Amino acid sequence: MKELQDFTKIYQKELNYHIKDDSYDRSKTSLLTNHMLLTTEVAEVAELLRELFVITEKKISDxxxxxxxxxxxxxxxxxxxxxxxxxxxxxxxxxxxxxxxNMEEDFYNKMEEVRVRMTK
Structure with a gap:
């Protein structure tokens, strides 16, 4: 995960896709824009899952x-x-x-937190 994060940092900087950090206003605008873009991508995942079920139901009805x-x-x-x-x-x-x-560290810490919560 660290390699992926490092690659992404360089790649996004190179293409000027990184979140701007030179001022509060630019950071705010960039963060909000990226939040909207992320939610759009999540919605596209949801749309594909909807398509999965539509296709499945159509084939079953056929x-x-x-x-x-x-x-x-x-x-x-x-x-x-x-x-x-x-x-x-x-x-x-x-x-x-x-x-x-550190996404990898955060991920494993969160999974352990869930494990502890679920085993109580």
Missing amino acids: GMEEEEAFKLAQEHISQDLGKEISDCLAYLCKLSNFFNR
Whole structure:
């Protein structure tokens, strides 16, 4: 994850996609813009999941077995889903980099927090 975060930092700076940090106003605008862009990408993931179920239901209504219909629908959206998840990850890396967070460390800490909460 650290390599991914480092790559993203360089890549986004190179393309001028990084969150601007030269003033409060630019940071505020950049953070809000990136928040909107991230939520747009999350919505695109949701749209693909909706498409998954629409395709599955259509194939079932056409007489296909449920499991086969679902598998074919998964295959249909898989590549686009990977692209949208990658877009989400890029924005999450960008936010983490802006706040000097280590995503891998934060992830494992959060998973442990959930584990502790669920085992109480």
